[in-house]
Amino acid sequence: MIRVLHCLSQIPGKTGSGVYLQALVREGRKLGLDQWVICGVPASMSKVEIEELADHHIFPVVFDAPELPFPVAGMSDVMPYPSSRFSAFDRDALTRYERAFAARLKEVVAAVHPEIIHSHHLWLMTALIRRLFPDIPLVATSHGTDLRQLQLADHLALRAISGCQDVDKVMALNQEQKQKIIDFYGLEEHRVVVAGTGFRHDLFNASQCNKGDELTVIYAGKLSRAKGLPWLLEAVAGIENITLKLAGGGEGREAEEIRRQAEKLAPKVELLGALSQEELAEECKKSHIFVLPSFYEGLPLVLLEALACGCRVVITNLPGIQSLFPRQALAAGIISLVPLPRLIGPDVPRDEDLPRFVNNLRVAINKQIDNVRQQQSYCCPPLEERLRENTWERIFARVMEIYREVLEQV
Template sequence: MTRQDAPIAYLTGEYPRATDTFIQREVTALRGQGQRVETCSVRRTGAEHLVGEEQKAEAKATFYILAAAKSPLPLLSAVFGALLRNPLRFLRALVLAVKTAPPGLRNLLYQLFYFVEAAVLAAHLRKKGVRHLHNHIAKSSCSVAMLTSELSGIPYSFTLHGPDIFFAPDHWRLDEKIARADFVACISHFCRSQAMAFSDPKNWSKLHIIHCGVEPARYDGAETPMGTKLLFVGRLAPVKGLPILLRAMEQLVQKEPDVHLTVIGDGPGRKALQSQTDAAGLSDHVSFVGYKSQSEVAEALSAADMLVLPSFAEGVPVVLMEAMAARRPVVATQIAGIPELVTEGVSGLLVPPGDPGALAQAIAKLLANPARATAMGIAGRAKVEAAFDIDKEAARLRALLQERAR
């Protein structure tokens, strides 16, 4: 087996998750193009994330580091095996773990845990004959990937998303991760600019734009007349800004008594959001339906009239790509990489974050103008097909991997 024919490994903190279907799509697309991919995850996901047969199948085939580390014999074998195989690499990786630890004893302990996890993963990758390790989400799992690379000699790369990594780049040593990576796949120009801000200019040539993407054909539902059905899809967490959307709904129902919002997703904020909904008298206008599979989300988009995403911080939301692929107009906040996907007034409307009045006004504009909403949906589909098709983006990522293998 040549190095180019050998499998690559994908690593993230939890896989597969209902909120991170973009990783699963990328893996599927790479496999469809002939690339062998071993999926690895630090932790097992909760049962609530295994919402479809695709997720269940991926979960069964994924290597879980912490699960493997619970058995003393494999754990000791991985750590001492790494020491005996190459004492110098072992020492360098251990020094790297200590050197990149944020201040404080607790953070140092976490880094040492990451080092042990890296030893377990390195043993698994050697067993599978992996030639390259790619990580998604540049926080703790990327720390494990960096240490695994140092420990094993297997090169690594990572996909940089944001926005939370950009709130604490020093804590997560984004500069060191970029410096040591073969390359970095940045999901947007905004993302790449942030990576440039936190890294040495000599490493900027490693930063490549590789979008997350969707399969446009999955969203080829029949076009429906413009009605009053709104859809939100995402984690029920403060960063998604859903309280702002509920406040906008209070204004909308005064003029559009038939308007209805379906909320797909779950998370720590659900109870508070449902309480806000009840207190505002919106119980008949808002439905919380929990996590749904990719197929169920596609069906929900087909039945909806627009998607609304009032986030305070984002990378480039995949759910916006999904809605646009389904030919649905979108209303979103004008932040980070969103304007690279949604062209204001062409494929959707962009509003300032945290402004329920502006959000309600934008939604009302589309509700009042079905022809414009339909035109935006068509323009959105064209944008996704041109720049956010997962097969095209995966092919660009695979080309980078093959270039490094050569």
């Protein structure tokens, strides 16, 4: 069976890309793939656990260590754990970063002889892999944050682009992202395919839902301004008789400011902290409305998870978001789209647009509250079919097709 080396430059399971990697490993094991993982972790993490993968198949690159004396570099500027920003990388940090990953990559490739490497993010590590191993088939999944880093850390952009241009196949999350990848990286259209994102239907489903009489709204994601949280809290402050639960973590000043803002609204707002997939599924099953006021996303799999648990949804009208659900779900009022404010760069809203944004959020949430009070449950066969199409089993079937296609070209 195929020998696959998965590569992620940050902690598995803590962000969308980490959950994606874990899902690939889990589904690959079902098909008997031989799999190994290289990932970036802090020195304080004594053990890296990836479901279905033995310890000797996991090879960490350790940060906060002599070779890499700074926290894990995050693909977002605000991560759910202590992290470094690529925008702050100087020549020394870049050299240390590439040297550490190169050493681990060479060691693992020499030991396991992968037939294919699957890297995550069209960024520095993927570019490094291509330079080190030009003859090993390389596929990469873009999670959207790489496109964002091209702007936030533009002094590193050419280094990332030059290596990523030679990736054999790139997997995009949606059609809009595919076009951006083609434009930004100068790739031929046939080398970029839409693979999508998935969710665990064994966890996220409508069975054993316990949506009580007290109306509950839930958010899941990082505690950051780019996720729109300060303005969600402002909007919710003006809505009576609801509870807002914030599921997610964050480090640094931004996250602390959001926590303080949320604590001032207690008990209306509850901070749940970072949750496991199992814990998040339980919270979604108890919640009536899911809200994601983000200014930038790749393709938020948490939206699928919430819909699968019977939540109604309020979400910003992000590029590509409407490809994730059928138009009938919008027409039926299951999903409410909130217009984005104008942005400066990838994810900073213009100040003059924020009062309208807060009001639009409040109106959309109130509309879904009315819908819940009239009828929480809903029936939308096209939405149910779309959810079936986006289980991890279906997504991994597409990934396997890409693996086979690339290997046949060797």
